């Protein structure tokens with residue numbers, strides 16, 4: 568469970584970007600964070616995974632306080648948080664398998680990491696997860712030879728290899744075409760339930776947020792001004808979140824299945 572209480576983030580002497588945010592995410596729920604550009608969505612995710620230092624407040628992941636961690640404690644906490652980015656953040660010259668196994672770097676010895684010799688159990692799990700998301704046939708291919716959707720699946724598997732307690736996705740579909748975007752959203756939704764993993768997704772596409780998440784959190788100027796089920800996310804909520812700022816992306820279409828589901832849940 569993720570419990571955020573009275574979270575404040577201020578960059579330098581500027582006005583606070585997050586102004587006392589409270590948010591609790593439990594179980595396997597998929598939560599969309601929506602809001603206009605500059606609302607503070609990415610800052611919220613970066614505070615959770617410690618990429619930026621929170622100014623004050625509390626972020627607890629399964630009871631462990633994340634605010635104020637430094638050094639090895641911060642590195643250990645990051646291992647428990649899977650991160651997926653808009654630009655995939657893969658190492659292009661490495662193979663898909665090597666990218667995926669890099670999700671284990673925090674768990675193996677310095678020597679193993681240096682020589683990239685991973686335990687067989689990690690390799691088996693990598694194949695299992697790659698098969699689950701439909702990229703096992705690309706294991707030996709260079710990451711830069713894959714399409715955007717395939718690359719994002721590699722990034723998802725790399726994050727899952729960390730055995731994370733939560734997945735954070737920062738605009739995971741913004742670089743993808745509409746159909747591929749839907750498949751990735753559907754995949755995240757399925758994986759959340761198969762693995763009982765909470766997933767927090769920053770997303771501009773409100774149609775996809777409505778279709779593929781269990782809950783929508785709307786932010787404006789660093790504050791949460793909507794928190795409810797997708798069915799409650801109506802025009803009034805849209806106006807409150809985006810009114811006078813920008814028109815959200817309403818493209819999205821019909822729900823998609825991720826297309827690579829297996830019968831076996833992934834442990």
Ligand SMILES: Nc1ncnc2c1ncn2[C@@H]1O[C@H](COP(=O)(O)OP(=O)(O)OP(=O)(O)O)[C@@H](O)[C@H]1O
Pocket residue numbers: 578584602603604605606607608609610611
């Ligand atoms: N490293 C930084 N230093 C100073 N200000 C920053 C920094 N990162 C973000 N900001 C500011 O914080 C505010 C919120 O930015 P943030 O990226 O969190 O918004 P966002 O809702 O994710 O926007 P977008 O949808 O465009 O990604 C913006 O005004 C931004 O300029």
